[in-house]
Each structure stands twice: as C-alpha cells, then as structure tokens.
Amino acid sequence: xxxxxxxxxxxxxxxxxxxxxxxxxxxxxxxxxxxxxxxxxxxxxxxxxxxxxxxxxxxxxxxxxxxxxxxxxxxxxxxxxxxxxxxxxxxxxxxxxxxxxxxxxxxxxxxxxxxxxxxxxxxxxxxxxxxxxxxxxxxxxxxxxx
Numbered sequence: 444x445x446x447x448x449x450x451x452x453x454x455x456x457x458x459x460x461x462x463x464x465x466x467x468x469x470x471x472x473x474x475x476x477x478x479x480x481x482x483x484x485x486x487x488x489x490x491x492x493x494x495x496x497x498x499x500x501x502x503x504x505x506x507x508x509x510x511x512x513x514x515x516x517x518x519x520x521x522x523x524x525x526x527x528x529x530x531x532x533x534x535x536x537x538x539x540x541x542x543x544x545x546x547x548x549x550x551x552x553x554x555x556x557x558x559x560x561x562x563x564x565x566x567x568x569x570x571x572x573x574x575x576x577x578x579x580x581x582x583x584x585x586x587x588x589x
Contacts, residue, residue: 539588
C-alpha cells in the first residue's frame with residue numbers, strides 16, 4: 444500500500460459513490476420503464492454497479508475503513524430530477540437519454556479521478572478503470588434506446 448493511505452481511501456470512496464449513484468439512478472426510474480428489454484438492460488447494469496460497490500467495500504476493509512454512502516441531499520436531488528423529467532415525458536427514449544447523461548457524468552468524474560490518483564494502489568486503479576469501462580459499455584447499450 445502507498446504511503447498516503449488517506450488518498451487511497453478517498454479514491455475508493457469516490458469509486459463506491461460513483462457506482463452507488465448508478466444504482467440510485469436506476470432505482471429511481473426502473474418502475475417507470477415499460478420496455479421489457481430496456482428494463483433487463485437496466486437491471487444488468489444495476490448488478491454491475493453493485494459488483495463495483497462490493498469490490499470497493501472489500502478493498503476499503505483492507506484499509507480498515509468502511510464505505511461512505513451518497514448523501515441524502517444527492518439522493519433526494521437525483522430522485523426529484525428523475526421524477527420531474529419523467530413527468531414531462533415518460534418514454535423509453537427519454538429515460539435512456541437521462542441515463543446516458545448521468546452515466547456520461549460518471550465517466551467524466553472517474554476519468555478525472557484516475558488522472559489525479561494515477562500513483563494509487565494498483566488494485567484501486569484497476570477497479571477505477573473497470574468502472575470507467577463499464578460506464579462506457581453502459582452508454583453504448585443505452586444508445587440503442589435513444
């Protein structure tokens with residue numbers, strides 16, 4: 444492990460929260476999805492996010508730390524934004540667009556962190572890159588519904 448453990452933990456916390464936001468986003472809209480194939484895609488993506496969260500938690504335990512969940516305000520803000528969007532237009536296309544936008548934000552944020560923490564523990568960098576690749580794959584899957 445590297446000498447600055449707090450940076451390692453901060454990076455892991457970010458990875459966890461990024462993946463958790465994906466889960467929260469899907470949970471906020473999944474009951475509104477009417478297309479069965481699209482719902483299946485979202486459920487698979489949610490499982491991938493859960494896998495990232497679990498792995499981040501496992502690595503955090505090695506550092507003697509626990510995950511910090513996304514704050515209540517962020518959760519509420521995401522829920523309100525989703526509901527407002529769905530009130531205007533509740534179509535598979537509009538939901539896919541909203542998910543692409545959120546996922547793209549996640550890609551930008553994890554890319555910034557990967558660049559900022561490029562000297563981190565290799566296990567953490569691998570997990571961060573796996574998250575980034577997963578997010579990119581998710582966007583490609585979501586684009587089919589735009």
